[in-house]
Structures are given as C-alpha cells and as structure tokens.
Amino acid sequence: MLHFLPAPVNGALSLILLSFNTVACCLPLFLVAFLKLAVPFRPWRKCCDVVLNGIAEGWILGNNLSLKLTKKIHWDVKGLEGLKRNGWYLVLANHQTWTDIVVLQKIFWRKIPFLKFFLKKELIYVPFLGLAWWALDFPFMERSPRGMASRRSRARGGDLAATVKACEKFKTIPISVMNFVEGTRFTPEKRDGQRSPFRHLLRPKAAGIAIVLASMGEQLHRILDVTIVYPEGVKSFWAFLCGRVTRVKVRVRALPITSELLGDYFEDREFRARFHDWLNRLWEEKDGRIAALLAGAEAGCDPVALEGAA
Numbered sequence: 001m002l003h004f005l006p007a008p009v010n011g012a013l014s015l016i017l018l019s020f021n022t023v024a025c026c027l028p029l030f031l032v033a034f035l036k037l038a039v040p041f042r043p044w045r046k047c048c049d050v051v052l053n054g055i056a057e058g059w060i061l062g063n064n065l066s067l068k069l070t071k072k073i074h075w076d077v078k079g080l081e082g083l084k085r086n087g088w089y090l091v092l093a094n095h096q097t098w099t100d101i102v103v104l105q106k107i108f109w110r111k112i113p114f115l116k117f118f119l120k121k122e123l124i125y126v127p128f129l130g131l132a133w134w135a136l137d138f139p140f141m142e143r144s145p146r147g148m149a150s151r152r153s154r155a156r157g158g159d160l161a162a163t164v165k166a167c168e169k170f171k172t173i174p175i176s177v178m179n180f181v182e183g184t185r186f187t188p189e190k191r192d193g194q195r196s197p198f199r200h201l202l203r204p205k206a207a208g209i210a211i212v213l214a215s216m217g218e219q220l221h222r223i224l225d226v227t228i229v230y231p232e233g234v235k236s237f238w239a240f241l242c243g244r245v246t247r248v249k250v251r252v253r254a255l256p257i258t259s260e261l262l263g264d265y266f267e268d269r270e271f272r273a274r275f276h277d278w279l280n281r282l283w284e285e286k287d288g289r290i291a292a293l294l295a296g297a298e299a300g301c302d303p304v305a306l307e308g309a310a
Helices: 007-038 042-070 099-108 121-125 129-135 148-170 188-193 207-216 237-241 269-295
Strands: 074-078 089-093 115-117 176-180 222-229 247-255
Touching: 007 042, 007 129, 007 237, 042 099, 074 099, 089 099, 089 207, 099 115, 099 176, 099 222, 099 237, 099 247, 121 129, 148 207, 176 207, 207 269, 222 269, 247 269
Parallel strands: 074 247, 089 176, 089 222, 115 176
Antiparallel strands: 222 247
C-alpha cells in the first residue's frame, strides 16, 4: 500500500514500525520470562514457554503486516506442503544477509513451530532483542578462534555443552531448530578466502548440526533444506527496508532423518567422514539449485541420502 513512498522514507517508516512492534512485544515477553524464572516448577515453566512462543509468533505477525504495508515483493516459494505446526524440525539454510531471517520467519509463519536460532554470544547485547532471545531460550555460542585444533577444542567444550543444553530445552514443546550452516554471511571475498569449492556458498560446518541430530534425532520429524535466492542481487537489510528488494525465491525440501545421520561426531571417525560427505553433497546440490534459480531455469534435485553407513 505504501511501497510508492521514496526509498529513504519507506525505510524510515519500516524501521519505526518494526521497532514499535518489537518494543510492544518485548514488554509482555519480559514479564512472562520473569514469572517463569520466579517459579521453578516444570509444568509452570512449560506453560510459560508456550506463552513466550505465542508472543514471539505475534511479533512475527506484526513484522509481516508491516512488510505487507510498506513493501511490494513477489514471493516465489515452493516446498511448504505437508509441514506441521506440531512437529520438530531442523532447518538448514544458506546465509547472505540479515534479510534471510525475515524471509524465513515470513514463509514459515504458522507452517512450522517457532524458529529458534543458534546465535553468536555477542548478539545478547542487542537492545531489546538480545534479552528477548535469551528469554526465548535461544542458544548463544562462543565465537571460535582460528585454527582447527582450537575450533575442535571449543566445540568439545563450551559450544558442545551449550548445544546439548539447548537441545534438552527444545524437547519440551514443538520447535524448529534453525542453523545457518556456513556460520557467517556469504560474500565472494569470504568464499575465496576459505577456498570454498562452491560458487554461491561457503563451506558448511558439520559439528553443530551433528550434535543437534545426535541429541534430538529421534524427536525431530524432518530436516528442512532451505535455499534462499535474491534474483536482483543480495542487498543490505537497510536496502530491503527501503523497498529495493522486490523479488525473493525460496525452495524448501523436507529430508528424512535416518539412523545413518545419527552418530558420535567427535569419537567416530568413520561416521564423521560420512557425515561430512553427506553435508558437502547437500551443499553441492544447493549450489546448483541457486545457479538454476538465478538463471531462471530450475533443475530437479533428489534429496541426498547418507551412503556407505554401517
């Protein structure tokens, strides 16, 4: 309705609407979170979790309405059939911009349970949102130092414990565990710096999702492989708020969770090698899918299965 406004005005209005919606939802969210902490009774806390997730869903609804009011975006989304709001999902997606989070929340709203992300620990200091993410039990992870040995040591220590603890909380009510497997936003410079074998993706990181699958594999219903493409090119979040993103393509594939995907990532070398192979092939197909979507000609891809498992 208001997409005709000049870009800076549109962006400022969008930011005001999103900020107002965030503050309006955070106030009751913080109150319920305090009541949850004040009463250490498991049924009470489970009830509070349901209310907290309901408030978060309301926040997403408000954001979606503000987008509909201020933006004119053609949404080309496929693969949402058969999803359940009372299921448990592990959502894997490519990552290019902060806009990805808005896109995921919009397309999955009331299709699957509320999305919970693994966040960098530094994000807890974001005004209002950082405390809201904490209240909603979003897991905060340490930024791993450089070097294979140090990364593995960190994963075995704090990050491993934080992931397992988060997964235990995720078992109480239906939830969608979201993971940007690349660990950071894609740029050509980052791709070249890590010598990624993919054209449109960074190298995927396997440890986090392997831990989630090992901790929750029997409870999770499906892995949702999500591919996000911006045909006009990747733009900043501010450009998105200004209405300069008018086309978004999303493809969702529901993959089964088989016993071959469950194992001890750190102690079983053979499983770790197979899991890396499965994830790399998944990413290879995603890279081809992105190229096809950008070219306007999609190629069919079958879900990847883990081969060679005992």
